[in-house]
Amino acid sequence: MADARIAWNAIDHTGERFGQWEVFKRLGSQKWGCAKYLCRCDCGKEKEVSGRHLRLRQSLSCGCKRNHLDNPKTKPSEHPKIIDIAWASGIYEGEGCCNKTVQGTMRVIIGQKDPYILHKLQSLFGGSVSKTRSKSNFNVWNLYSVRARGFLMTIFTFLSPRRKEQIKLAFSN
Ligand SMILES: [Zn+2]
DSSP states (O other), X not given: OXXXXXXXXXOOOTTOEETTEEEEEEEEEXXXXXXXXXXXXXXXXXXXEEHHHHHTTSOOXXXXXXXXXXXXXXXXXXXXXXXXHHHHHHHHHHHEEEEEOTTOXXXXXXXXXXXXXXXXXXXXXXXXXXXXXXXXXXXXXEEEHHHHHHHHHXXXXXXXXXXXXXXXXXHHO
């Protein structure tokens, strides 16, 4: 048993994916020997998860999977006007990107040092804002699924040809 524990702890899961979790940092071992990891859920929430729970697939997300579209925390609180859409397009043009998660969910990410801008985006278009622990003083706005698609379609006409191509590519993958 002790040997098996040592063998498991020799594995570093950093960079791997387990369900919606993306493992981005190995933390110290727990009292009884199993390593803990700092993981980021596809919804943007970060949590410490034990390596054992990841390997046994006992933890596959922060728990948001079924309800994050209905979650009032990820719903927009304002109705964007045309000027808001133009403003958001400019931010996305400079700092944004989109891709698909392993599960095929569309994702929009915008990173900023100043969370003010990200909270404004959140109130206009929904999603969540989180602080990255890997890079201190850096914040990320995450938008998923139907909302991410809606956002990209809404800002599309304002974007440069290069950005439009990236979005078309993400939609077709
Ligand atoms: Zn989540």
